[in-house]
Amino acid sequence: MTEIPEYLLKKAAEARAKREAAAGAGAPSSASGGTATSVAEPEEDLAETDEQAEEALAQLTEALGDMLLASHIEPGRGLWIRVDAARWVDAVTAVRDALDAFFFDWLSAIDWMPSPYGREHDTEQDETEAKDPEPMEWGYTGGETRFQLLCRLHSITRHMGVLIKADLADADPRCATLVNVFPGANWHEREAMEMFGIAFDGHPDVRNIYLPGEFEGHPLRKDYPLLARRMKPWPGIVDVELMPGEDT
Amino acid sequence: MTLTEREQLAYISGQAADARVNLEVETEDGMVLNMGPQHPATHGTLRLVAKLDGEQVIKAEPIMGYMHRGYEKLAEVRTYPQVTTLINRIDWLGSFANEVPFILAAEQLMEVEAPPRAQWIRTILFELSRIANISLYLGDMAVQIGATTPVFFAFRDREHVLNQIERVTGGRFHPNFDRIGGLKDDLPKGWIEETKGAIKKLRTFCDEMDDLVAGNEIFQARTRGIGVIPADIAMSYGLSGANLRGSGVDWDLRRDQPCGLVYDKVDWKVWTHPDGDSYSRFWVRLQETREACNIVEQLLDNVPAGPVMAKVPRIIKVPAGEAYVATENPLGEMGYYIVSKGELYPFRVKIRSASFSNMSIAPWVLKGVFVPDIIAILGSLYFILGDIDR
Numbered sequence: 001m002t003e004i005p006e007y008l009l010k011k012a013a014e015a016r017a018k019r020e021a022a023a024g025a026g027a028p029s030s031a032s033g034g035t036a037t038s039v040a041e042p043e044e045d046l047a048e049t050d051e052q053a054e055e056a057l058a059q060l061t062e063a064l065g066d067m068l069l070a071s072h073i074e075p076g077r078g079l080w081i082r083v084d085a086a087r088w089v090d091a092v093t094a095v096r097d098a099l100d101a102f103f104f105d106w107l108s109a110i111d112w113m114p115s116p117y118g119r120e121h122d123t124e125q126d127e128t129e130a131k132d133p134e135p136m137e138w139g140y141t142g143g144e145t146r147f148q149l150l151c152r153l154h155s156i157t158r159h160m161g162v163l164i165k166a167d168l169a170d171a172d173p174r175c176a177t178l179v180n181v182f183p184g185a186n187w188h189e190r191e192a193m194e195m196f197g198i199a200f201d202g203h204p205d206v207r208n209i210y211l212p213g214e215f216e217g218h219p220l221r222k223d224y225p226l227l228a229r230r231m232k233p234w235p236g237i238v239d240v241e242l243m244p245g246e247d248t
Numbered sequence: 249m250t251l252t253e254r255e256q257l258a259y260i261s262g263q264a265a266d267a268r269v270n271l272e273v274e275t276e277d278g279m280v281l282n283m284g285p286q287h288p289a290t291h292g293t294l295r296l297v298a299k300l301d302g303e304q305v306i307k308a309e310p311i312m313g314y315m316h317r318g319y320e321k322l323a324e325v326r327t328y329p330q331v332t333t334l335i336n337r338i339d340w341l342g343s344f345a346n347e348v349p350f351i352l353a354a355e356q357l358m359e360v361e362a363p364p365r366a367q368w369i370r371t372i373l374f375e376l377s378r379i380a381n382i383s384l385y386l387g388d389m390a391v392q393i394g395a396t397t398p399v400f401f402a403f404r405d406r407e408h409v410l411n412q413i414e415r416v417t418g419g420r421f422h423p424n425f426d427r428i429g430g431l432k433d434d435l436p437k438g439w440i441e442e443t444k445g446a447i448k449k450l451r452t453f454c455d456e457m458d459d460l461v462a463g464n465e466i467f468q469a470r471t472r473g474i475g476v477i478p479a480d481i482a483m484s485y486g487l488s489g490a491n492l493r494g495s496g497v498d499w500d501l502r503r504d505q506p507c508g509l510v511y512d513k514v515d516w517k518v519w520t521h522p523d524g525d526s527y528s529r530f531w532v533r534l535q536e537t538r539e540a541c542n543i544v545e546q547l548l549d550n551v552p553a554g555p556v557m558a559k560v561p562r563i564i565k566v567p568a569g570e571a572y573v574a575t576e577n578p579l580g581e582m583g584y585y586i587v588s589k590g591e592l593y594p595f596r597v598k599i600r601s602a603s604f605s606n607m608s609i610a611p612w613v614l615k616g617v618f619v620p621d622i623i624a625i626l627g628s629l630y631f632i633l634g635d636i637d638r
Contacts, residue, residue, distance in 0.1 A: 077356060077571060103499075104486040105574075106600040110587060115324075139570045139587055150585070150598065152572065156483070156499045163572065163585075184485035187608040195320075210313035210637065219321055226325055234325075 050075040052160055056099055057081075060162075063098035067091045072140040078161060082141040085149070085166035089176045092151060095164060096181065101153035105161060107178065107188035108150050109168075109196040112136045112143060115222040117229075141165055147173045147196060174199035195220035281619070285314050294633055298614070298622065305622065308614035310607060315637040323597040328354050328428060328564050331594065335584075336422040338601060339635040342381035342578040344373045344413065347426040350584045350597075352508045353573035354428050357566045357588055362508065366430040366556040371509045372547050373413065373425070374575075375540045376443075379450055380409040381578035382537045385630050386454075389530055390461045392627035393470050398461050405453040408446040415439055428564055430557035440548050447541050447548075454538050462527075462534055471526035475613050475625035478524060485612070486605035489580025490536060491629060494529035496522040501576040509575065514546040526628035533630070565592055579603050579635055603635035 053073045060081060061068055067087050072080040083091035095101060114134045136146065145167040154161040168175055177200040178185035189200045190209040197218035200206075208215065217224050279300045285293040293314035299307045319338070323331045335350055336343045348370060355361065362370065387402025410420045415436055417423035425432050461467050477487070482495040492499060500518040502511045519535035521528035568590040574583030580602030587596040606629050613625055 074569075074571075080570070102480065103483045104605075105581070105583075106486065106585075106598070106605070108585070108598045110596050110598075137589065139568075152585075152600075156497065156504075159504050161572070163570075182484045182486075183481075183612065184605060184608055187604065208313075210316040212313075219318060224321075226321060229325060 052158070053079045056158070056160060056162065059098050060095060063094045064091060067094065070141040074140070078163065080140040080163045080165065082143070082148075082165045082167070085168055085175055088149070088166050089178060089181060091166075092153070092164060092178055093181050095162060096153060099153070099155045099160075099162060100157050101155040101162060103154035103156055104182035104184045105152040105154045107152075107185055107192065109173075109192045109198055109220075110148050110150055111146060111196060111220065111222045112138055112148065113146050113222045117225055143167055146170045147198060149175060149192070149198070151178070168198060172199070173197065174201060176201050177203040179204060194218065197221065283622070285311075294631075294636070296610075296622070296626070298619075300619065303618045305614050305617050305619065308611055308622070310610050312607075312633075312636055315633050317638065319638050320597055320599060323594055325593060327592045328566060328594065331597065332426060333422075333424055335599070336424055337634060338599065338638055339381070339577065339579055339582070339603070339632045340421055341384060341632060342377035343419075343421055344417070344423045344425060345377040345381075345575070345577040346582065347424070348374055348509070349573045349575045349577075349582055350586075351426045351428055352575070353571045353584045353586045354564075354566055355508065356571045356573060357569045357586065358428065358560070358564075359567075360429045360558055360560055362430045363555050363558055364510075364552045365434075365554045366558075367508060367510050368547060368551045369416075369431055369435060369556065370426065371511065372443075372544055372551075373416065373423070374509060375544045375547075376409050376413055378540045378578045379537055379544070380406050380413065382533050382540075383409070383450065383453060385533060386457045386461065386530075386537065389627045389630075390457075390467065392623050393467055395461070395464070395467070398457060401453060401456060401460070405449055408449050412439070412443045412446050415442070427557065427560075429560035430555070434556050435551070440551065444545065444548055447544055451538065451541050454534060454541070457534060462531060468527060470620075470624050471530060471628065472523075473525050473527075474621050475526045475617065475628060476524045477609065477613055481612065482524070482609070485609040487580070487609060488602050488605065489576065489578075490529055490532040491580060491606050493518070493520045494532045494628075495524035496520055501574055501581055505574070507573055507575065510547070511543070513550070514543050516543050516546075526624050529628040529630070563592070565590060566594070574600065577602060579630065579632060580606055582635075599638050601635045601638055603631035603633075604638075607631045607636050 050073065056079055057071055057073060064083065067084045067090065068081060069084060070082040113136055143165070147168040147170070149166045149168060151164045152161055153164065166175065173196070175198065177189060179189070179202070186205060187209060189203055190205065190207065192198050193200060193206070194208040194211050194215070195218055207213070281298045281300055283296040283298070285295040295311040295314070297309050297311060298305045319334050322334055326334065331350060332347045335346045338346045383406045384402050387399035390398035413423060414420045416433070416439060417425040419425070477491070477495050479495045479497050482492050482497065487495070498518060498520050502509070503518055506512050516539050519532050519539065521532050566588040568588055570585070570587050572583055572585045574581050581600065582602050583600040585598035585600065586594050589595045610626070610629070614622060617625065
């Protein structure tokens with residue numbers, strides 16, 4: 001990225017100084033008791049964020065003990081950990097307390113099995129016969145089973161988030177509910193329940209959230225066919241014509 | 249017996265229609281009040297079933313899914329550039345803001361950075377989407393309380409912003425303008441001056457709303473102390489955006505997790521309000537619209553020269569990896585969790601939309617309120633159905 005011109009930085013600094021002086025003098029325009037905080041100085045650089053993640057991971061290792069199965073740090077991009085699904089609630093609670101991560105961001109799941117239906121970029125329609133799926137490859141922190149839970153918590157005091165994964169059994173994916181730790185998990189778990197067929201033990205409201213009550217199947221599983229792709233040809237096939245003078 | 253695909257499809261859609269009609273709500277005692285799915289206060293098709301004891305709500309349950317389009321599934325069979333067409337339709341009032349976190353997440357995986365000019369224009373359009381989105385809310389909140397005039401002002405003045413967005417992107421509601429590595433096109437000639445004019449009008453609009461709505465005694469009587477959400481409850485439900493700041497939590501992703509947008513180059517403020525009631529959420533959004541005007545004005549003066557597109561391959565393959573990028577959208581935190589396996593298609597896209605989490609607190613906050621307050625609270629939480637149902 002190119003540097004920002006000197007005069008712009010100067011201008012911004014002047015504006016900031018002026019505004020700060022003004023803010024000291026006058027109250028907010030609306031008489032309702034709200035407050036405003038000035039925006040802090042520019043973001044920390046890559047190395048700093050990395051250190052932050054390392055530090056957080058060290059704390060998590062201590063707090064989680066043998067519940068922590070694997071971890072992964074992408075410099076400047078975040079922290080991933082994988083925990084023991086049998087002690088899912090304890091693990092998430094421990095992460096929350098260790099990192100002061102009281103902001104419940106989201107919860108979802110992933111099906112790591114590659115789709116058994118075509119889905120190549122050069123075919124117009126999906127295969128109707130399922131093939132044997134290719135072997136599974138897991139993402140960051142690895143994995144052992146087809147379904148993984150994903151949950152992201154955020155720490156407002158530390159300005160960082162952590163993504164927690166847990167392996168669920170292939171045949172009967174189930175797990176304890178987080179509703180007693182984060183009440184906001186309720187709807188997220190209902191969504192994961194209908195989309196992936198994951199059972200959440202102790203969930204207070206076991207109903208579909210989007211799909212009709214008697215809907216069969218779990219749409220976000222990879223072996224659930226996308227019927228639209230079978231009914232008619234897909235017009236969006238990537239077909240790039242070469243520009244004059246281009247080789248590849 | 250085997251069914252053909254066409255029969256299967258017909259069966260599934262039949263099931264969907266039946267389930268909606270036959271859905272039963274328990275009624276042991278008390279009266280059941282049904283709102284929607286077609287109701288002016290629902291910004292789409294949300295159904296709210298409230299069990300009442302006299303005028304008081306014992307239990308309220310939002311029922312969604314009328315607009316569920318399955319974007320997470322559809323994204324798995326589309327190439328990265330094709331996904332932006334879908335995600336434009338999540339929060340349809342501030343569409344450009346929907347594209348940005350997805351593009352940023354893909355750029356993060358590809359290790360591409362947009363040129364400064366593109367980042368600048370992205371931020372300007374992002375804030376213009378915010379103004380377009382929230383200015384409508386400011387009028388809409390008033391119409392839900394029972395004042396009809398402000399909503400016409402809102403529609404009138406939002407037009408100025410939409411016109412500016414249309415002049416750059418060609419689309420009023422669905423720009424589809426952001427590309428991996430930059431933007432589709434540069435700014436048209438004379439756009440910067442015109443936008444400054446539009447922002448002036450929007451400032452006047454904000455002052456009008458301050459007098460007309462926020463300063464209105466009836467409005468304050470209907471919203472102050474109504475639907476109070478304490479900060480810790482808000483956080484455990486994942487509330488974000490103005491709903492969280494309206495509960496006094498000083499947190500804004502634009503400042504606290506800057507990612508590919510140039511908010512650190514301008515001078516602006518994050519507004520919070522300690523009360524946590526419907527009024528404070530309205531007030532924070534009003535201040536935010538003003539602040540967005542500030543940000544846009546400062547950015548317009550300093551747009552750097554240069555290209556708007558970095559060098560990216562013609563056919564975009566995103567390297568294997570996982571990335572989560574969230575930005576502070578008009579409705580709150582919107583993020584995309586992309587899992588890539590190095591192919592043309594994303595392997596999985598999880599869409600974290602703000603309204604879904606913001607709305608999930610509704611059963612909690614509506615418990616015990618009176619019937620007329622339901623609308624005041626739902627209105628102040630501000631959701632877009634497309635953003636809940638995805």
